[in-house]
Amino acid sequence: MTITKNSIATLHYTLKDDAGEILDIADENNPFLYMHGVGGMIPGLEKALENKAAGDNVVVSVPPAEAYGERNPNLTQDVSREMFSAVDDEEMVVGAQFQAQTDEGVEVITVAAIEGDVIKIDGNHPMAGETLHFDVTILEIRDATEEEISHGHPHGPGGHQH
Template structure:
């Protein structure tokens, strides 16, 4: 069976950046399971998975606009330290949820200078070209329940 919309697929992967550094991998873990066409994985990778079958091994390069998006300078802001009232040990790397006019977004503290705290709302991999080495493990028709829920259930997928 080939990967197509409404198929449940599982795959092993290694994700590297342009420098060849491993950013993430399923090595030593269960393969990642997803429902094809439901937006469970980055769009550029999902598009390249179409038509592949169990046993296929291939490499995919995903440009930022089809991965985690381009880096947006406007998502980096300096806010007053008092915005973090109740956080005793504010530190670089801490993550928070910020309320914006477009709704909530995750931000990470990137710098603290006196009373100024710089936060970045970009995904950590925004602006990066993603390099995936992929091995398809299994492809099957998704169950009605998986299609209804928009994700794979069971091993490597979502458990209710």
């Protein structure tokens, strides 16, 4: 069996940036489960996994255009500290991430700088502008159930629990 549209694949991977820093790991404690061909993962990695089989090792570098896009300077803005009145001072630090409701749905914003009462926030994806270096091992491949296909995501361990 190989990975094709609506396959559910279980992966282990290590994700590094250009500097070799580890950004993310999916290992035996935290395997990554995804449904192929439904836009649930970055296009460059999905392309690299197409038609691969269980046991295969896939090493691929994905440029920003096929990952989380280039950084968009227009997504940074200054907001008042009052916008975060529910957030304690200890939590309001550079690098802190919050979910914000926007016209596009829920987005993650990152605190880029704090200057007194002014908070500079950055709405870019934290991995925008990064070339992502993946080392992936495919553990298991199965067909999606009808319920998974109708939801557009995998269920079960490592997937959404609903």
